[in-house]
Amino acid sequence: MSFDYLVLGASGHDGLNIWDILATLFFFILLMALLKKVAWGPLMGIMTQREELIASEIAAAENSRGESQRLLEEQRDLLKEARTEALAIVENAKKQGDASREEIITTARSEAIRLKESAIREIDTEKERAIAAVREEVVSLSVLAASKVLEKEVSEEDNRALIEATIAKAGEVK
């Protein structure tokens, strides 16, 4: 077995393979130019485009995050405000209720006192009137009785005065 063919440049002639060199350069440069036009260029374009898209998407997400944060803050404030307002309203209503209760009670109480007083006054008047009537009745009965007993002795006027004095005295004793 001969290994001569392993020797560098054992191509069967002595000159340099100029055509091979030219062909290598030609094919490589042709390939590079073609691919730059139809493959690498568009691919790089789309990769750059994607980078830009991602960057802008990130920026947009950042923006909307800030926006939602702001809205959340705003809503929170509004909620707090509403809560304090509601508390104030309840407090107010309670106060008003208390006040009207007091007023009603006071009115009722004064009305009751007034009614009681007028009732007492009426009772007193009635009592006075009844006593006077009884007294009148007693006097005339006494007069009648005495006149029946004494007939002529004492004039009716003297008798009456005497009896009235007696009754008055009796009233004082009573």
Next chain:
Amino acid sequence: MEHANPTFELFGMYGNWSNILMLAVTTLIVFLIAFIATRNLKMKPTGMQNFMEWIMDFVKGIIKSNFDWQTGGRFHVLGITFLMFIAVANVLGLPFSISYDGVLWWKSPTADPTITMTLAVMVIILTHYYGIKAKGMKGYAVDTYLKPMPFLFPLKIIEEFANTLTLGLRLYGNIYAGEVLLGLIAGLATSSVFGFVGAIIPAMAWQGFSLFIGGIQAFIFVMLTMVYMSHKVSADH
């Protein structure tokens, strides 16, 4: 085992039809992959678009590890094309090789030193070009040849040639060695029934390994391209 090359002579210059054929096939495959993958591009990538975007990000990572993106961005297209071109070229010779009348037609184009050296020289010339463009003639000359110490000038000259040679020959050596071993295993497989049975496992192992080597070599080539480029272009090296 011993293959001749389909050479030709035109206008006093030599050429190898097999190399030209395989370069054309590589170019066509890379173009089709990239072209089909980038049809119907979407914001939300699917399938092949994901794959291409992964490759772009991968090369972007290589560039970013050497320069800042501001200066390195313009080499992105170069890097991606190199990566795919060399990776495809490296694996083309793996599944089979075709020879006709003892003439080898189908192989990896990168298993030929002429081609890898052409690519390497192209890279080195590009680094010098961009170095001059970035720093001006004087800055380029001082930074490239007289730093860190002026007396290292001869070494710096040697370094440029060494860089070129290693860049091209590393790729060639790896791929060519892989093909030679695959050829030997294939020879064993066709020798007898026992040879075939015995060759199954080594052939599969070596093909898998060569696939790995092919990817790694493409990565290394792009990486070194960017390293040399940043040495010439960036001011702080």
